[in-house]
Amino acid sequence: MSCNKKTRYLFVILSLVFTTRVHAAEVNITSYGAIGNGVTLNTAAIQRAIDDCAKNNGGKVIFPEGRFLSGTIVLKSNVTLLLRKDAVLLASTDLNDYQNLDPFVEGLGTPVGWALIAAVDVMNVGIEGEGMIDGQGAAVKAKQILTDNRPEGQRWGRRPFLLRVVRCNGVKISGVSLLYSAAWTSHYFQSRNISISNIKLLSVGVAHNDGIDIDGCQDVDIKNSDIESGDDALCFKTTSSKMPCSNVLISGMRLKSNQGAIKMGTESMAAFEHIKIANCYIYDTKNGGIKLLSVDGAHLHDIGISDITMVEVRTPILIRLGSRLSIFRKGEDIRQQTGTLEDVTIRNVKAKAADNAQLMPPSGILITGIPGHNIKNLKLENIAIQLAGGGNIENSRQVVPEAIDQYPEVKTFGPVIPAYGIWARHVEGLKLYNISFTIGGNDMRPVFVCEDGKDIELNGWTVPKTTKTEAIIRLEHVTAAVIMHVDAKSSDAASFVRVEGSSGVPVKLVENSLVQGVPNVTIVN
Structure with a gap:
């Protein structure tokens, strides 16, 4: 392009900008x-x-x-x-x-x-x-x-x-x-x-x-x-299957809610993908700090949540893959197949859980898919949660409803969760790194219970002092679990890891610190 042509072209552009501004x-x-x-x-x-x-x-x-x-x-x-x-x-x-x-x-x-x-x-x-x-x-x-x-x-x-x-x-x-x-x-x-x-x-x-x-x-x-x-304070939905929630950046938020602070779903037909949430403060929240829910067919994946502080939050984290399969725009949509929930990372979370929660005694993190549909490749890293404690032996054997087609809410899985720290069911590729809990009173429930899991990895946990517990960790129908660098030396239990419903020894233990005399693994078939 010649200099004169460039000049004329630039003049036209500037004239358009100027004209737009003037008018x-x-x-x-x-x-x-x-x-x-x-x-x-x-x-x-x-x-x-x-x-x-x-x-x-x-x-x-x-x-x-x-x-x-x-x-x-x-x-x-x-x-x-x-x-x-x-x-x-x-x-x-x-x-x-x-x-x-x-x-x-x-x-x-x-x-x-x-x-x-x-x-x-x-x-x-x-x-x-x-x-x-x-x-x-x-x-x-x-x-x-x-x-x-x-x-x-x-x-x-x-x-x-x-x-x-x-x-x-x-x-x-x-x-x-x-x-x-x-x-x-x-x-x-x-x-x-x-x-x-x-x-x-x-x-x-x-x-x-x-x-x-x-x-x-x-x-x-x-x-x-x-x-x-x-x-819900900050809520992602997909009430139509035709357009996903994608390419979202959230930062620097203060959130208080009578329900959930950060929530994806329940309306969840199209995907939730490429979403990053960071540097948020959540306080005085009545029904969940972080809730990731796919129950109407959505593919929820590539989600990163980091650097979150929670104070007085009932049940800090709920992650749910279900099969409610509702339709929200009649005549415009058809019923979906069960979706997926995978490739999610939550890291750098500090939470003070409310003593009075939806589920009593309180629990920190709930993760559950449904039979035949696992939550896959979920990673939780650098998580510290303060809880009230108070669970008894009966609580540790609570059967949690599948609620496959129900509205996904914390109370849906009540009245009690059998783990005080993390309870996970129907999961695959679950990685739990550098997790610590503190409790206000003794809790006889395990810190971690996994039901129907595959390729589970715990690394770098700090477990608070508890007494008269059946097990610090319980694995039910779990294959290929690795538990390493867990500091449980102040927690007295009948067993460090109790394995139920699995053939052989599906767990590998590496350099864990335990109370002297506590058996490493108890297997019950």
Whole structure:
């Protein structure tokens, strides 16, 4: 290309950029008649501002100081909502003010999809600023029940989400506070190139207050945000089999939840893959710190979770491959075959488990596939968990239900787990490196129980002092296990490893430290 041609080409590009910037609109909703008194319904005025902004090559729709009441507003391509400091977008308490632009059925079978802010099949949209979006969830529910006498399990789905993003490309949410949704707070479905940063999300007071739901999305970056939610805080879903959750980076999150803090599933039809989560602080969480669940056919693989601190969390980790096989978009999907869960690494986790848990006495980590479908190549490394203890000999022989087609929850496997540290069933290639537990009181359950396992490796464990236990480790129907460098010299037991239901000696022991006189292996066939 000649110099003159290059110059002309550069001029054209710069002219296009300049023209786009010049014509990018910045419109104030008050110019369209919006009134920020918290009483006047501004849906039409806000929508006119958005529509005009979109017609003028996009730009920013400004919310100044005030409380702007609204029903459903629909974002258009190239439009960003800018909420100034002390600006509040306030959700109407009248359900008739909301639209459902993409109906679907959530994991418990309830029709959902109404929303305060909706973006459907558009590109380059966003919400930013120092202002707030307030869903008035408790007030919405109180008004709803005056005319809707259905049970709450059916009724809640008619209440609006705070934000729904559907099949969009280029989404940026930054700085804003998302408050008190009447249902899920933010739901992103089959969208790409999503950036969420420096937001505050506080959504409690009514049922199903999920925080961030990433549903079949790709190229997602979520960082440096604070979530306190009544339901799952950071939740990955695939309610459709047509698009996986993939290429996701999560970092720098503070998470508090009345359910799970970090969760994949339960809605799990398409894959969860290439997901990295790091440097998160989880606290005061009632139903699981990390929960990885594939129960509707999903292939959950290539997941890395690291550098996680948990404080007062009921049951730090649950990993489940099941066969519920639900469908969430009737007429668009067919029932899947049982999925897979493999190639997952969780490392560098420090957890203080809550003394009062879903399962009593508490347990640290639950891992279970189903018969014929093993969890494969799971690696847990550098894990330290503090537990209450308190298990007795009867607890150590608790039979855990398979619950093959059930909703996957910690309590599904209750009332008691037979290991206080890690319980694993239907696993293959399980690697457990540098694991340590501390307990507040004696626990007569094994620190580790594996049922139906193959190629199991324990390396570098530190086991707390316990007394009157049948075994420190129990292997049932396990083949090819290696146990090395386990420090159990302060734990008194009838046996270090008890092997049941296996022919021969399927376990190799290497340089373990034990109480003098404790037998290495007891085999019971």
